[in-house]
Amino acid sequence: xKNPTKWAVPLVFVAAAALLPLAGKALPxxxxxxxxxxxxxVFTYMALAVSWDMLLRSGQVSFGIAGFYGIGxxxxxxxxxxxxxxxxxxxxxxxxIAGFIAFLLGFVILRLRAIYFSIxxxxxxxxxxxxxxxxxxxxxGAEGVIIPRIISNNSAVLYWLSxxxxxxxxxxxxxxxxxxxxxxxxxxxxxxxxxxxSGIGIFKYMMIAFVATSFIQxxxxxxxxQGYGVASPSDSFSGDYTLLPLAMALxxxxxSTSGPIIGAILLGVASEFLKLKIPYGHLxxxxxxxxxxxxxxxxxxxxxxRNKARARRVSRIDSGQASADAAARAGASKEQPRA
Amino acid sequence: MIVKRSAIxxxxxxxxxxxxxxFWKPTVLVYGMQRAxxxxxxxxxxxxxxxxxxxxxxxxxxxxxxxxxxxxxxARLLGLDPWVSxxxxxxxxxxxxxxxxxxxxxxxxxxxxxxxxILTFGLxxxxxxxxxxxxxxxxxxxxxxxxxxxxxxxxxxFGVYDFVFVAAAIVLAAGxxxxxxxxxMGKAALAVGQNPRGAAIVGIDVDKTYAFVFALAIxxxxxxxxxxxxxxxxxxxxxxxxxxxxxCLVAMAGVGNIPAILWxxxxxxxAESAMNGVRELRNWSSIVFFVIIIAxxxxxxxxERKA
Numbered sequence: 001x002k003n004p005t006k007w008a009v010p011l012v013f014v015a016a017a018a019l020l021p022l023a024g025k026a027l028p029x030x031x032x033x034x035x036x037x038x039x040x041x042v043f044t045y046m047a048l049a050v051s052w053d054m055l056l057r058s059g060q061v062s063f064g065i066a067g068f069y070g071i072g073x074x075x076x077x078x079x080x081x082x083x084x085x086x087x088x089x090x091x092x093x094x095x096x097i098a099g100f101i102a103f104l105l106g107f108v109i110l111r112l113r114a115i116y117f118s119i120x121x122x123x124x125x126x127x128x129x130x131x132x133x134x135x136x137x138x139x140x141g142a143e144g145v146i147i148p149r150i151i152s153n154n155s156a157v158l159y160w161l162s163x164x165x166x167x168x169x170x171x172x173x174x175x176x177x178x179x180x181x182x183x184x185x186x187x188x189x190x191x192x193x194x195x196x197x198s199g200i201g202i203f204k205y206m207m208i209a210f211v212a213t214s215f216i217q218x219x220x221x222x223x224x225x226q227g228y229g230v231a232s233p234s235d236s237f238s239g240d241y242t243l244l245p246l247a248m249a250l251x252x253x254x255x256s257t258s259g260p261i262i263g264a265i266l267l268g269v270a271s272e273f274l275k276l277k278i279p280y281g282h283l284x285x286x287x288x289x290x291x292x293x294x295x296x297x298x299x300x301x302x303x304x305x306r307n308k309a310r311a312r313r314v315s316r317i318d319s320g321q322a323s324a325d326a327a328a329r330a331g332a333s334k335e336q337p338r339a
Numbered sequence: 340m341i342v343k344r345s346a347i348x349x350x351x352x353x354x355x356x357x358x359x360x361x362f363w364k365p366t367v368l369v370y371g372m373q374r375a376x377x378x379x380x381x382x383x384x385x386x387x388x389x390x391x392x393x394x395x396x397x398x399x400x401x402x403x404x405x406x407x408x409x410x411x412x413x414a415r416l417l418g419l420d421p422w423v424s425x426x427x428x429x430x431x432x433x434x435x436x437x438x439x440x441x442x443x444x445x446x447x448x449x450x451x452x453x454x455x456x457i458l459t460f461g462l463x464x465x466x467x468x469x470x471x472x473x474x475x476x477x478x479x480x481x482x483x484x485x486x487x488x489x490x491x492x493x494x495x496x497f498g499v500y501d502f503v504f505v506a507a508a509i510v511l512a513a514g515x516x517x518x519x520x521x522x523x524m525g526k527a528a529l530a531v532g533q534n535p536r537g538a539a540i541v542g543i544d545v546d547k548t549y550a551f552v553f554a555l556a557i558x559x560x561x562x563x564x565x566x567x568x569x570x571x572x573x574x575x576x577x578x579x580x581x582x583x584x585x586x587c588l589v590a591m592a593g594v595g596n597i598p599a600i601l602w603x604x605x606x607x608x609x610a611e612s613a614m615n616g617v618r619e620l621r622n623w624s625s626i627v628f629f630v631i632i633i634a635x636x637x638x639x640x641x642x643e644r645k646a
Contacts (some may be wrong), residue, residue: 061453063460108637114452115395116636119586123629130626243464250457277386280475290461294454295446 006177009258010170010300013265017043017163020122021156033155038272043162044224046264047169048245049252051216052262054173055209056249057182059189060119060127063242068098068214070237072221074132074139077231080147082138087151091161091222098218100210110206113192122242126140129237144232151226165223169216173257176212181205244271247286253300262302287295353606360613367616368609369497371527375608376505380563382585382608383511384556384601390595391532391552392453394444394455398463398584400578402557406432406564407573408470414568421481423566429558435555440550448549471575478574486570494640500570507566508604511559528552532595587632590639608629 020039048065055062059220072094079085109120132139139145176182184205189193192327196202225231244267252263267289274282274314297304350498360368367629381631385399405427413424443462486500519524530538531548539545571577607628614624 059453061456101632109633112636112640115456116590116640118456119583119590120633120636122583123632127626127629127633130623132627134622246457247461278472280471282468282472284465284472287461287463287468291458291465293444294450294458294461295443298450315624324619 006258007174009261010174013261014167014170017166021159022027022142026054036155036159038269040159040162040227041272042268043166043219045244045248045268046261047166047216047220048241049215049249049260049264050166050169050173050257051220052245053249053254053256054176054216055213056082057176057185057189057255058209059192060113060206062121062213063118063246064121064125065217065245066237066239066241067121067128068102068217069221069224069241070125070132070233071098071101071128072218073225073231073236074221075218075224076222077145077147078139081145087226091219091226093224094225095215095219099215102211102214103207106207110210111202125237125242129233132237133176133233140231142233144230144236147225147229147231148302150229165220168219170257170261172212172216177257181208183316185209243283243286244268247290247293249300251289251300253302253304253306256302256306257303261298263300266301344411348383349411353602354574358423360609364616365492366497367612370501370615371496371609371612372605373501373504375604375609376502376508376532377563378581378584378588378607379508379569379604380504380511380531380566381560381581382604383515383597384559384563385582385585386592386597386600387515387556387559388423388553389589391528392444392448392549393532394448394553395459395586396556397459397582398457398466399560400580400582401463401466402432402436402578403560403564403567403581404470404575404578405435405466405575406472407568409561409576409625410565410568411479411481411573419427420483421565421569428565429562432561432564433554433558436554437550439554439557445546445549463579467575467578474575476575478572478577480570480572483569503566503569507563507603511563512601524548524551565591583632584628587628587635590632591635593619593639618632 014327017039021036048069050063052062075097076085076090076094079090080087084108085093105124109117112120113209133142151161176185184200184202187198187200188202188205205331214306221236245264248263249260249266251267252261253259267286271282271285274285293300299307357368362373363516381400381403385396388394388396388399409428410421410424413419413428420451420463443458444455447458450458473603478546487498488500490499491497495541519529527538527543528548528551530541531543531545531552535545538548567573584607588600588603591603610627610631611624614620614627
């Protein structure tokens with residue numbers, strides 16, 4: 001690994017997440033189901049934030065996270081109810097359906113850019129919602145559907161399932177960052193025309209990013225269904241699922257895997273407390289965070305830290321170079337008398 | 340010539356649809372036009388901001404919602420009729436627009452487009468959630484006696500009050516046209532919209548013009564908000580769909596093309612109203628608009644690619 005600090009945040013997070021249930025046994029203060037359910041909610045938003053960022057790396061802002069997430073919730077619920085799928089199969093099915101729908105729509109909407117892309121993703125989410133709302137008996141109409149039983153009532157099992165979901169998202173994001181997909185997406189973001197002239201298959205890479213992110217969002221929907229057991233048009237397609245991940249990724253720092261992780265932990269925990277204190281309008285925090293981050297530190301917390309670290313490294317290399325030069329000069333001057 | 344022929348064709352087609360609706364269900368036509376008036380009245384200020392400041396204001400509908408709340412409190416606490424408080428509310432909204440411009444939009448003018456997009460999206464959330472925090476998500480409505488005025492033609496009777504939205508749209512479109520072509524400030528704004536650099540070179544204060552245009556647009560949508568309150572219930576999320584609808588219309592019309600916004604609103608209003616007129620389709624009427632939005636965007640992007 002050329003740059004080990006880059007993976008510090010994901011690795012520390014994964015280690016901490018894996019140890020959380022054990023820590024609960026050791027320390028009574030964080031024992032019980034509440035910390036685990038809080039962590040699950042953080043994981044859900046974290047996975048969505050990471051997936052949103054993966055597409056953002058190509059320069060396209062999606063406002064359709066809730067749409068594909070909702071598709072995932074419904075696909076999982078209906079596959080269990082109407083086709084008798086097992087919980088794990090239903091989660092996979094949710095991801096595949098969301099990815100497949102993204103694949104089909106991608107042929108058309110990936111030709112759009114900037115505001116047109118954003119608004120179309122937002123509109124698509126609404127269209128999904130209305131279709132499922134009006135789906136009659138099959139989709140349960142306005143009330144939605146309830147699945148008869150979830151995978152387990154044990155909160156530890158649900159915790160591991162959520163952690164698996166967020167690991168899929170982080171893993172895919174890391175794969176994006178380590179493979180040539182990263183270079184393709186960055187090139188598209190910086191200058192699409194130049195990328196095209198360099199022979200980058202723009203459509204291909206955008207499609208990979210779009211399908212992969214939708215797949216993750218679908219999977220997360222399927223996992224969330226196992227936690228709550230309900231799929232309904234208003235809850236499953238709630239705008240929160242677009243807004244919160246977006247704010248989290250922005251605060252943490254976009255165009256990275258670490259940024260959304262940091263943002264999700266900070267905002268996820270903070271919002272849980274705000275929700276208890278202010279039942280109406282706790283989302284106000286997210287609105288202001290988005291505005292302030294965009295205006296004051298568009299690179300986010302992780303971006304700030306990364307830039308500082310980079311500056312430090314550069315100065316260290318510079319000073320190292322200077323001392324080497326001095327040593328060489330000293331050596332040369334020592335040699336001179338001998339010659 | 341080809342362009343003209345297709346324009347005639349479209350006009351003929353439109354007229355045919357209108358006549359067909361008139362014979363099928365006249366009320367659909369009336370309510371469709373009333374809807375169209377509201378949509379156009381909300382969309383025109385957004386077009387002004389997009390055309391001159393070149394910002395897609397995703398908080399547009401939220402500003403209308405804020406104005407409606409102000410009007411509501413003016414009515415409740417001071418006993419002012421919305422039509423009386425319309426002008427003061429518009430002035431206050433203009434002030435809010437100016438402050439918002441100075442604090443946020445101005446700092447993002449040079450930022451990448453996605454930053455501007457996310458910024459106004461965040462502004463919209465901040466506005467609607469502030470209202471949510473202060474007044475909860477309960478919906479409020481004024482009951483005014485004059486809004487239930489109705490007229491009867493032949494055997495069909497229908498509410499006539501909503502035609503005020505049509506009037507508002509026409510006043511806004513005509514007023515804006517006069518402002519942009521006849522006044523000094525308007526001409527300056529038009530010049531800045533066309534080429535900010537060139538305008539700066541000939542001595543126009545670009546920043547001041549942007550601030551004025553943004554504040555004006557917010558004042559206008561605020562006035563529409565006051566009228567909106569006379570008929571509709573308000574709640575913190577009431578503005579969101581109007582942001583979307585306005586964007587849809589503005590995107591459909593293209594930058595700076597106000598007449599096309601009027602035609603677009605008529606198409607959207609009639610389509611929704613026609614869907615509402617058939618019982619089996621009523622639940623689906625809300626999808627019409629989203630389908631139209633996507634279709635419009637696709638057609639536009641294909642057309643831009645060809646050009």
